[in-house]
Structure formats: structure tokens, C-alpha cells
Amino acid sequence: MVTFESLGIEEGLLQSLQKIGFKTPTPIQEQAIPVLLQGTKDFIGLAQTGTGKTAAFGLPLLQLINKAFVSPQALIICPTRELCLQIANDLQSFKPENGNVHVTAVYGGTAISQQIREIRRGTHIVVATPGRLIDLIERKAINLNDIHYVVLDEADEMLNMGFKDDIEFILKETPNRQSTWLFSATMPKEIRQVSKRYMENPFEITVGKANSVNVNIAHQYYQTQHINRYETLKRIIDFNPGLYGIIFTRTKADAQHITEQLIREGYDIEALHGDLTQAQRDKVMARFREKSLELLIATDVAARGIDVQGITHVINYELPDDTEVYTHRSGRTGRAGLSGISISIVTPKELYRLRQIEKLVNTKFNKIDIPSGKDVCRKQFFHFIDKMLNADISHGEYEAYVPVLKEKFEAVTKEEVLQRVAALEFDRFLRYYENSADLNLRNDKGDRKGDRDASRDNRNRSRGNGQYQRLFVNLGTKDGFYKASFLQFILDMSRLNKEQLGRIDMKEMNSWVEVEADAARIMIKALDGKNYRGRRIRMNDAEAGGRRR
Incomplete structure (x- = not known):
């Protein structure tokens, strides 16, 4: 049997692991720790969330740093405040009682002056979100010359959130690092590009199949018409008493609207989205962690880095546009060896996308009948x-x-x-x-017809069937967008519904959006002439004046 001791973990750390109940290493820990303890190898670890990645890099860092030299020697970069605090707390629990190792978390949404004081008092390991770390670098409040080890945790999520330039800036500011360790659930081409540019012959491991989902998660879907989506959500909640879960929506407007509806009908639920202040967000998350709040509704961006133990269900109110986002959503449940359920509410037009997700994650989704009243x-x-x-x-x-x-x-x-x-x-x-309707779609020929209808609808949109107007906008992937975040941005700006949009084509500098003809003017008015990160947005009719690439 493989043990932490056989992997090379020193005695002080072994005692700490024993106290917190760590008995045997997980697969990612078993494969990563012996490599990382060498301290000189660049490393790429592909594994889903909830597989023990923090201990996989945290234990080697705690063992490798020079405790007698009180200066930042290791840097851990992660996408969100929640994950930053979680990693810092985990490292505190891993370190020996008399180890005299200092760990400092730096993140946005709180006073930077206090974090500067903590760094100046002396620290060995800094856990940081990209934006706050760059702020500290530009203020010359942190010295990175002695950084030997850089960890990029949840690298795919950081790139999805538009942190690519920030990550490259930070890596350039750590010229004396001996090794870079990158952990990610997926390996999009952007991460591969970063690894080629800043890593030398990295040792790469994959735990589980690439793009696979956690085997402890059951994947289910309920099929209904769009008009019945909200009622279907209520049936799912009511049919699962004791449910402790997260409901995902595409936009913050949807998150807020559905939350208000459910609260009016007596459900104990809160929304987590970008309009909340950090204090409001912390209050919501504290209630959710304490289980005084059993349901949380969130957008993909707002939910980045949430790691709460014991979540029983993830409900996709709508499927994400970016299929890889599904693995991050579903990964909120089934953590630490527990089982979980990921539920998706889909319409006939979305079946084609559901099949795409099935192929990506290599998992069959089970169709479940919507329960009757x-x-x-x-x-x-x-x-x-x-x-x-x-x-x-x-x-x-x-x-x-x-x-x-x-x-x-x-x-x-x-x-x-x-x-x-x-x-x-x-x-x-x-x-x-008492007199509730049957929300299930009844189709004697099964779901294949629905797949064909969805595919035909997709082709009709591609050709242009007269119902959609194609708009040009001078925003693209270079502005830090990926498809899901871009969709959320334009819906939030225009306050239109997802059903009023058709196909979205994104390029590096520009994008094209199909919008229902009677809603096109609303979207143009909402976006054209506005500013995004200091740049003026230009949106117009693609056929009339938009350029094509």
C-alpha cells in the first residue's frame, strides 16, 4: 500500500496529516508528490476538482522551502478569493506545529494595506489572485526575486476568466524560479501555449481520462419546453427534500430573477453574481457553508473557485455554451470521495449540445421523467x-x-x-x-427526433432563415472573453433573453452575433458606443457595415 511516508514526505508533515485524518494519498498526490519533491522539474497535472490537488503541491512546497530564510520563496496563483483562502487554510493545516512556516493570502475585495503589513512581517509562501498580486508588484510591496516555485492552480479557469496576460506578466516577474507547477482540469490550447513559453520539458500526468468527469457524479437530464423550464426547476427542488446544491444560470439577470421568484414562493435561496459587493458575497457564502442556506443560485463567473463540501446536487438551469464549462459546474458536487448528482434542464433545441457534452466528458447522461405533482x-x-x-x-x-x-x-x-x-x-x-400539468415532452419516436430537430434548427440558423439579424461587434477572445462569458456580457448589457439569440461566432478581435430581428436594435443600442476596458465598443448590422474576417 502506498503511503505519504513512502512518497518521501518528512516526519513533521506526516504527523500533521495524521492529525487531520489523511491516511493514504489520492491518485494525483501519489503521482505528483515524488516529482515535485525534486524541486527542479516543471510539472503539469491534469485532474478534476476535488481530487486532492492542494495537498499534491502544498506538501512538497512546505517541505522544500528554507524555513530559516524568511522571504517569499513559493507563489501559488489561483482564480478567486474563495479558492485563495481555501488553499491558505489547507496549507496552515498541513504544516507542522513547530514548523515556523508563514503562509500569506492576498486577494481583492479587502484592504490591501493589511496584506502589505503581513508580507513585510515576513512570509515563506504567498497564495494570490492575479489582480491583487499585480497590484502589489506595481506598488513594489512584494519582492519576487527569491521565488523558486510557482504554482498555477485551476489554470483553465484563470484563462477562461481572462487572466492570460496577468499570468504571463507574473511569470516574467519571477525570473529566478526553479520550477513551475501547473494544475488544471482541462488542457485548452491557451494553457498549452503558456506551458510551451514558460516551462521546460514539463513532466505531465493525467489522473482519469482527459476531459472526463468525476465517476462519483451521476449525470441526469430532464427534457421539457422552454416555457416550462422554471416549473421543472421547482419540481426538481420539491422532489428532492434535503437537497443541498447550486443552481447555475448563464446570466446574473437570470440568477437574480429566478432567486426573487423562488423567494416569493417560500424557498430559502440566495443569488451569487457579479453585482454583489465582497461583503455581501462573503455573507451569502458563510450562510451556504453553514447550511443555514441550502440552495445557491450562481453564474459561472461568480461560482469560480467555490469549494464547499457535501454539495449533493448541481442543477444546470440551462446548459453552458462552452461545453468545457460543464465539467467545472458538475465538479462542485461529488468531492472528496462523496457521491453527487448533476442535473440539466434541456429543451429539444438543446439536445444536440447535450450530446456534445456527453462526447467531451465521455459520460452517458440518463434521461429522467419530470415528477408529477x-x-x-x-x-x-x-x-x-x-x-x-x-x-x-x-x-x-x-x-x-x-x-x-x-x-x-x-x-x-x-x-x-x-x-x-x-x-x-x-x-x-x-x-x-392538485391539478398540476405533465411537464414531460411526450414523443413516441424518442429523443432521436429531438436531436434531428435541433440539428436542423442549427443548420437553418447557420444559413440564415430570415428570423435572425447578424450583428458585428469589435470584441473577441483578445478582450479576455470565451463564449460563455461573452454571452453573459451581451445579455447583461442588453437585458435580452438567451432564446432571442442564435449563433455566436468569436474571433480574436471581432465577433458576430445572431439576434432575433425585432431585438437587434435593442442590442445595438445597448452596446454600441459603450466602453469596455477603456475601448469603445462598435456594434452594427454585419451585412450593412460590419467587417468579416
Whole structure:
């Protein structure tokens, strides 16, 4: 049996691992640690989230640094504040009690002055988000001359968020590094380009199949019409009492709108999106981690780096446009060896994209019937009965109330008591679902027809069938966009719905967007002439005045 000791981890770290319950290394730790302990090899590790990557690079760093020399020697770059704090906390738990190793987290959304003071007091390992680190570099508040080890964690997410230039800037500012370690769930061409430019003959390992998803996650989909998408979401939530999960939307407008609807109908849910201040975001995440909030609705950008243990479900209110984003969404559940469920709500037009995701992640998605109203009520009823039977009555002086209860219920049969309890608990469900419609699509020829319809619709859009107007915009991948983030940006700016858009073609400098003809003027008005990162946006009719590449 492989142990941390057999991998070369020193005694002090072994004692810490024993205290926190780490018994045997995960596959990524088993393969990465012996290589990284050499301290001189560039390294690429491809593995999904939740596989133990932090310990895979954190333990070698804690062992390699010179504890007697109090200066930043290792730098860990990650995409979000949440992940930054999580990594720093993990390293604190890994280090020996008397190891005298200092770890400092630097990130945006909080006072930079305090972080500068912590760095000046002395530190060995700095965990940072790209923007805040560059701010510190430009203020000359951090010295990177002694950095020997640079770790890029969640590299694909950082590039998706537009940090490519920032990463390259940081790598140029660490000229004396002995090795660069890159960890990522996927390997898009942009990461391959960075590795070729800044790494020398990297040792590369892949844990699990490339682009595969966690085997502990069950992938399911519910098929319905677009008009029934929200009702389908409610059925899924109601049919899974005790669900602890994240609902993903494409835009922050959708996230806020759906949250407000669910709150009005009595659901305990909060939204996580880009309009929240850092204090508001921290408050929402604290409630979610404490499970005082069981449902969180988020955009892909807002959810970057969320690592919360015990999430049972991920629900894709809509499929992401970028198929690789699906692995990041689904990876929020099924972590640390636990099982999880990733659910997608799809319309017939989205079946083609679902099949693309299946091919990418090499996993079959199971079609599930949308539960009927009676199914929901039955599931909720038995959940309540089980909860009541398992209630802890060992605390409290309930015996004092028993005589009064017996007197009150003397003329009431057991069956009537149960009926009254059910009425009190399930009146809302019974009323709501009493005459509920069947939300399933009934198609005798199965889903293949839906696939063909979706493919035909795709081809019609490509040719242009007169329903869509093609718009040109001078924004592209060079502006830090990928397809999903670009879609979210233009929808947020225009306040249009995803269903009003057709095909999106992105190039380095420009993009083309198909919009329903009656909505095209709204989008042009919303974007044309506005500024994005200091550059004036130009949007117009592609046929009338837009350039083609």
C-alpha cells in the first residue's frame, strides 16, 4: 500500500496529516508528490476538482522551502478569493506545529494595506489572485526575486476568466524560479501555449481520462419546453427534500430573477453574481457553508473557485455554451470521495449540445421523467414522516406536556391525528400540485427526433432563415472573453433573453452575433458606443457595415 511516508514526505508533515485524518494519498498526490519533491522539474497535472490537488503541491512546497530564510520563496496563483483562502487554510493545516512556516493570502475585495503589513512581517509562501498580486508588484510591496516555485492552480479557469496576460506578466516577474507547477482540469490550447513559453520539458500526468468527469457524479437530464423550464426547476427542488446544491444560470439577470421568484414562493435561496459587493458575497457564502442556506443560485463567473463540501446536487438551469464549462459546474458536487448528482434542464433545441457534452466528458447522461405533482407530494410526505420518526426527543422535558396532550387528543383517533399533521405540513404542496400539468415532452419516436430537430434548427440558423439579424461587434477572445462569458456580457448589457439569440461566432478581435430581428436594435443600442476596458465598443448590422474576417 502506498503511503505519504513512502512518497518521501518528512516526519513533521506526516504527523500533521495524521492529525487531520489523511491516511493514504489520492491518485494525483501519489503521482505528483515524488516529482515535485525534486524541486527542479516543471510539472503539469491534469485532474478534476476535488481530487486532492492542494495537498499534491502544498506538501512538497512546505517541505522544500528554507524555513530559516524568511522571504517569499513559493507563489501559488489561483482564480478567486474563495479558492485563495481555501488553499491558505489547507496549507496552515498541513504544516507542522513547530514548523515556523508563514503562509500569506492576498486577494481583492479587502484592504490591501493589511496584506502589505503581513508580507513585510515576513512570509515563506504567498497564495494570490492575479489582480491583487499585480497590484502589489506595481506598488513594489512584494519582492519576487527569491521565488523558486510557482504554482498555477485551476489554470483553465484563470484563462477562461481572462487572466492570460496577468499570468504571463507574473511569470516574467519571477525570473529566478526553479520550477513551475501547473494544475488544471482541462488542457485548452491557451494553457498549452503558456506551458510551451514558460516551462521546460514539463513532466505531465493525467489522473482519469482527459476531459472526463468525476465517476462519483451521476449525470441526469430532464427534457421539457422552454416555457416550462422554471416549473421543472421547482419540481426538481420539491422532489428532492434535503437537497443541498447550486443552481447555475448563464446570466446574473437570470440568477437574480429566478432567486426573487423562488423567494416569493417560500424557498430559502440566495443569488451569487457579479453585482454583489465582497461583503455581501462573503455573507451569502458563510450562510451556504453553514447550511443555514441550502440552495445557491450562481453564474459561472461568480461560482469560480467555490469549494464547499457535501454539495449533493448541481442543477444546470440551462446548459453552458462552452461545453468545457460543464465539467467545472458538475465538479462542485461529488468531492472528496462523496457521491453527487448533476442535473440539466434541456429543451429539444438543446439536445444536440447535450450530446456534445456527453462526447467531451465521455459520460452517458440518463434521461429522467419530470415528477408529477402526486410524485412530489408523496416524496415530501414520506420525507416528513421519516424526519418526525427520527426526531431526537431525548433533550427537553416533553413528559410534562404528555398529560395535557392526552387530554386534548382523547376524542381524536390516531388516523385523524396523522391526517391533521399531514394537512398542516403539506397544505401548500397539495394545493399547488392538485391539478398540476405533465411537464414531460411526450414523443413516441424518442429523443432521436429531438436531436434531428435541433440539428436542423442549427443548420437553418447557420444559413440564415430570415428570423435572425447578424450583428458585428469589435470584441473577441483578445478582450479576455470565451463564449460563455461573452454571452453573459451581451445579455447583461442588453437585458435580452438567451432564446432571442442564435449563433455566436468569436474571433480574436471581432465577433458576430445572431439576434432575433425585432431585438437587434435593442442590442445595438445597448452596446454600441459603450466602453469596455477603456475601448469603445462598435456594434452594427454585419451585412450593412460590419467587417468579416
